[in-house]
Amino acid sequence: MANDIRGAEAQSDRTEISAGFAPADLPAGTSRTIQLSAGREIALYNVNGEFYASENLCPHQGAPLAEGTLCEYVVECGLHGWQFDVRTGDCLTVPEKIQTFEVLLEEGLIKIVL
Numbered sequence: 001m002a003n004d005i006r007g008a009e010a011q012s013d014r015t016e017i018s019a020g021f022a023p024a025d026l027p028a029g030t031s032r033t034i035q036l037s038a039g040r041e042i043a044l045y046n047v048n049g050e051f052y053a054s055e056n057l058c059p060h061q062g063a064p065l066a067e068g069t070l071c072e073y074v075v076e077c078g079l080h081g082w083q084f085d086v087r088t089g090d091c092l093t094v095p096e097k098i099q100t101f102e103v104l105l106e107e108g109l110i111k112i113v114l
Contacts, residue, residue: 033066045086051103052086053091
């Protein structure tokens with residue numbers, strides 16, 4: 001399930017986007033795709049009540065990571081099994097990395113800092 005962003009607000013050199021839903025809408029152990037403009041996607045993860053975000057596409061063949069398997073702090077790509085630490089973006093399978101983003105909880109909503 002993908003969510004469209006609900007607007008962006010710039011603060012100095014960073015942009016915060018609202019995921020458009022509350023933390024309770026993303027249960028622990030699950031992930032969700034957030035659609036950005038121009039077709040860009042962010043994967044949002046809930047690891048035991050801690051929220052993390054990364055680019056959504058696996059660098060191997062572009063499979064959506066939000067549709068992979070999330071086990072604690074590791075998401076596994078559903079296509080070929082590459083594994084990434086959602087906290088750092090480090091690949092645990094090969095020497096590769098994905099971009100990660102800061103996640104904030106403000107005014108009862110999840111926000112992602114780009």
